[in-house]
Amino acid sequence: MSIYEHLDYFCGLPVADFRPPPGRRASARPGRVARGNRHGDAAHHPRQARPDAVAWRLTANPWDDDACPIAELYDHFVRSVDTTRVTALVLGAWDDDMSGENPLVDLLTRDAHRFPALRHLFVDEVLPEESEISWLGLPPLTALLQAYPRLEDLSVRGSEEAAGDETPALLPLHHTHLRRLRFESGGLSARIVQAVGLSDLPALEHLELWLGVTDYGGDATVDDLADILTGARLPGLRHLGLMNSEIQDEIAEAVSGAAVTSRLESLDLSMGTLGDEGAEALLVGQPLGHLRKLTVRHHFIQDRMAARLRRTLTASGVDVALSAPETNRDWVRDGRYL
DSSP, X not given: OOTTSOOSEETTEEEEEOOOOTTSGGGGSOOOBOTTOTTGGGGXXXXXXXXXXXXXXXOOOTTOTTSOOHHHHHHHHHHHSOGGGOOEEEEOOOOSOOSSOOHHHXXXXXXXXXOTTOOEEEEOOOOTTTOOGGGOBOOOHHHHHHHOTTOOEEEEEOBHHHHTOSSOSOOOOBOSSOOEEEEEOSBOOHHHHHHHHHSBOTTOOEEEEEEEOGGGTOOOOTGGGHHHHHOTTOTTOOEEEEEEETTHHHHHHHHHTOGGGGGOSEEEOOSSOXXXXXXXXXXXXXXXXXXXXXXXXXXXXXXXXXXXXHHHXXXXXXXXXXXXXXXXXXXXXXXXXX
């Protein structure tokens, strides 16, 4: 999943943009439909579509004066589509200034009774050309999750710093059905990381946190990961991604001795500043031979250590997805960058 391209598929369903109904100027323009989407007409003829056949994307073109405003688009959607059968939603761009929170989240929370079948939700599927990830604000997620107790999959892009709210976007909660949780962020705050670790998520299998940098609010430390790494409230966790961090070596060391690691099937430490120190920690810590896959893309591990890591884990049957190392740069203190 890349932040530079819109999703073609989400949760196994083709993604289709919901378009304004006939009568608006914007409706005459062909909307983007996922490539290879055999349900493409669903984007233009919502009344003829099977509501559960696609993942519906609700997005406004903020640079088109004739485009349908996002609140109006949402109103058309709930009146045109049998939302009781909608299983997947993708919330995209909503304004020309997306430095705050996506207003659709509050509308979805309010209208939860309209979406009893909703199981998969992506909040702020916005590309850098539309808004930098560090400008996207995290919306109120606690109320959203409480409104959808049967939601299974939640992906969110953004940060609290961009939202500017004093109230945390996420508070510790109990959610019985959530199986997949992803935060894509240029800077994930410590209180969000702590809230995840303090939440009772018995069904959660896949957890992915992009921790980011301090300049964009990514102030989480290894200590803030403690409750996640014990795994006490995450008995079903099988995949852990702790990614996009400037303290990746410290994270690798913590993961190498964490209780939750022995239960994992896959581990992703990509997109960060992982170097030889972190790789060494993975090798001398608890055995990782039980993993099906270790992924480390964008890293600073030198060739000799990378070969050792690959050789050791591959011999135990682990699929090691290790990219070529990045080149150190003079414009950062230790040469490493995200």
